[in-house]
Amino acid sequence: MWWIYALLSALFAALTAIxxxxxxxxxxxxxxxxxxxxxxxxxxxGIVFFNRSQGGIVNLTKTNWVFLxxxxxxxxxxxxxxxxxxxxxxxNQVAPVDKLSVALAIILSVIFLGEPLTWKNAAGAALIIGGTLVLIF
Structure with a gap:
């Protein structure tokens, strides 16, 4: 199910650029x-109030607040x-370079969150970085 939301995010990010x-x-x-x-x-x-999620604000920790x-x-x-x-x-130049954030997020997740770096993640990040360099130069 996560991938449906991720694809919708990508669609709306693309529309955002246009x-x-x-x-x-x-x-x-x-x-x-x-x-x-x-x-x-x-x-x-509006979404917070529609879903009646506003009550959860009292449960936020100092760490939640700082990082949010x-x-x-x-x-x-x-x-x-x-x-x-x-x-x-x-x-067609800016949007793909902006998506370098994906590769940076993978790298930073390994460094700061201790997430595992699989060969697929590493290869994907390398391809994104390579593609970004092609678009810039």
Whole structure:
């Protein structure tokens, strides 16, 4: 079941690139990121309230808070740089390079989370890195 959500994530990430490229034409990318963030905020909290999940906020630990906040900072900075890259480059260049994050996540998961590095994961990461270098150069 996880792979269905992952494929939907990929589909909407692809649509994000297309919609963003059209939407940022002649717009300051920081303003565009701010607008996008408000929309995401409304959707995310709407889902929380729809599923009645808001009560779980009292059970969050200090570690939960710290790392969720750090994740938010990382996401925000990713979006700021992504929108700027989209404004300067073509979607067919920027979107694939952005997906270098997949290979980086594999590497960082091994280093920081102690997840096993299988030959399939290593080969996939190497191919992504290689493909990214082809697109850049």
């Amino acid at each position: 919609f963003a490229k059209i939407g940022i034409k002649g717009v300051d990318t920081n303003l565009a990121t701010g607008i996008r963030t408000v929309v995401i905020l409304l959707i995310a909290w 906040i750090l994740s938010g900072f990382a996401t925000g900075l990713s979006w700021v740089f992504y929108f700027r890259a989209l404004q300067l480059g073509r979607v």
